[in-house]
Each structure stands twice: as C-alpha cells, then as structure tokens.
Amino acid sequence: GTICKALLEKHDDIFISVSATTRNPRVGEVDGVNYHFLTKEEFKQRIAEDDFLEHAEVYGNYYGTPKSSVEKMLDEGKNVILEIDIQGALKVKEKATDGVFIFILPPSMEELKQRIIKRGSETPESLMTRFKSAYKEINY
Structure with a gap:
C-alpha cells in the first residue's frame, strides 16, 4: 500500500x-477506491463471465483482479500496478509474460505482525493464519 501510494x-x-x-470493508475503505466490494454471488457470477485476470479464495473471502479495467488501462497505454499476493501473481504471469513482477518484503516479520494488528480487523485466529501465510509467501 505505502509503496504504491508513493x-x-x-x-x-x-x-x-x-x-x-467479498470481504467486508474496513473502517475508512471506499467502494471502487480501495476495493470493489461484491457479494459472493456477484463475485461467482463474474468468475463465470471470465471477468478476472486472477482470483482466489483467501481467508474465507474471494479476491480478484478485474480483467476489463486492466485491459482498458493497458489499451490506453498506461502502466498498471496489480497489488496482489504470490498466488495471484503466478496466475497473471501465465497470461502476461511481458509483465514486470516485483515481490516486496516487509522490513521484518515482527513489523508485518504489528501492521496487521494495527488494522484492528483480525481475530487472534485469523492473525495467526495470516502470519503463517505471509511466512510461506516470503519463503516461496
């Protein structure tokens, strides 16, 4: 988030x-700015319509990159950043062989843990799940 904003x-x-x-918005998040917040039914319909470059179920929620908006920006000659996890990046890489892929690490695992805790949106169980997943991604 911080690097992309800069x-x-x-x-x-x-x-x-x-x-x-399909996850619920966090405090301060705006539909269409931070995410396109969809119901599971809407998301599944868009999967059926092949409207995602990549999509996955993560922590019980669906996440995906809308194909139409990315293609529109690329057609307009724009450089497009996809802020996605390793799972999504591997799927996109299969389709966009000329893309540039950058994996950005947190300063430390402890810093990552503190950032996730600071959000205030995680239960102790989901925090542990996220932390384990991040560790796997970093060691991929």
Whole structure:
C-alpha cells in the first residue's frame, strides 16, 4: 500500500488496478477506491463471465483482479500496478509474460505482525493464519 501510494503520487503515468473482494470493508475503505466490494454471488457470477485476470479464495473471502479495467488501462497505454499476493501473481504471469513482477518484503516479520494488528480487523485466529501465510509467501 505505502509503496504504491508513493509511486502514484510521483508518476502520472502509473495507475493501480482496484481489486474486487467479498470481504467486508474496513473502517475508512471506499467502494471502487480501495476495493470493489461484491457479494459472493456477484463475485461467482463474474468468475463465470471470465471477468478476472486472477482470483482466489483467501481467508474465507474471494479476491480478484478485474480483467476489463486492466485491459482498458493497458489499451490506453498506461502502466498498471496489480497489488496482489504470490498466488495471484503466478496466475497473471501465465497470461502476461511481458509483465514486470516485483515481490516486496516487509522490513521484518515482527513489523508485518504489528501492521496487521494495527488494522484492528483480525481475530487472534485469523492473525495467526495470516502470519503463517505471509511466512510461506516470503519463503516461496
């Protein structure tokens, strides 16, 4: 999030794709800005319509990158950032062989844990699940 925001502020030729999700919005999140918040039924319908570059179920919620909006930006000659997990990046890489893929690490696992806790949106169980998943991604 922080690195993407800095890039967007400094470069007017870079745009970020807004992902879709079925999770509930966190405090301060705006539909269409932070995410496209969909019901599970809406999300599954869009999967059936092949409207995602990639999609996955993560922590009981669906996440995906809308294909149409990314293709529109690329057709307009824009550079597009997809802020996605390793699972999604591997799927996109199969389709976008000319893409540039960057994996950004947190300063430390402890810092990552503190950032997730600071959000205030995780139960102790989901925090542990997220932390284990992050560890796997970092060691991929």
